[in-house]
Amino acid sequence: xxxxxxxxxxxxxxxxxxxxxxxxxxxxxxxxxxxxxxxxxxxxxxxxxxxxxxxxxxxxxxxxxxxxxxxxxxxxxxxxxxxxxxxxxxxxxxxxxxxxxxxxxxxxxxxxxxxxxxxxxxxxxxxx
Numbered sequence: 001x002x003x004x005x006x007x008x009x010x011x012x013x014x015x016x017x018x019x020x021x022x023x024x025x026x027x028x029x030x031x032x033x034x035x036x037x038x039x040x041x042x043x044x045x046x047x048x049x050x051x052x053x054x055x056x057x058x059x060x061x062x063x064x065x066x067x068x069x070x071x072x073x074x075x076x077x078x079x080x081x082x083x084x085x086x087x088x089x090x091x092x093x094x095x096x097x098x099x100x101x102x103x104x105x106x107x108x109x110x111x112x113x114x115x116x117x118x119x120x121x122x123x124x125x126x127x128x
Contacts, residue, residue: 002025002128003020003023003024003025004016004023004067005020005022005023005024005032006020006021006022006023006061006064007013007020007021007022008021008026008060008061008063008064009063010039010060011039011057011060011061013039014032015115018068019032020027020032020070021025021057021060021061021064022061022062022064022065023125024065025125027126027128028073028124028125028126028127029061029065029071029124029125029126029127030061030124031046031058031062031122031123031125032063032122032124033078033120033121034054034061034120034122035050035053035054035112035114035117035119035120035121035123036049036050036051036053036116036117036118036119037053037055037116037117038049038053038057039057042103042118043115043117044108045116046089047085047105047118048092049090049118050090050117050118051088051092051119052092052117054119054120054121055093055095055096055121055125058096058123059096060119062123062125065125067097067125067127069097069098069100071125071126071127072097072124073100073102073103073124073125073126074102074104074123074124075089075097075102075103075105075122075123075124076104076105076106076107076121076122076123076124077089077104077105077106077107077119077120078107078108078109078112078119078120078121078122079106079107079108079118080106080108080109080110080111080112080117080118080119081118082106083108084106084110085118085119086106087113089106089119090126102110102123112116119125
């Protein structure tokens, strides 16, 4: 089976870390988890900004693959402070996803590689 990396120019540093921002395999694109840390390495203290940054990076990879959020079939989100931020996260998420809504699992975690990060979003999208 052929695999093809999806690497937007702004996210080339991910590939330098030996990971693809996205990987097309068969009829699906598997995206790496994107956090609220921007491509510049900065992470806002504002939860809404982190959520939008993470969704923006997901959108960047989807667009590079010729897709949009309507192609997303599964989403897993990892949170620090899930209960505290859930309503805000759902509001931001609703600006990106539409019907039919993708399957979604939200998981509380104890930490990320970057100490200031409170969110990571991982998606699987279909190509056909």
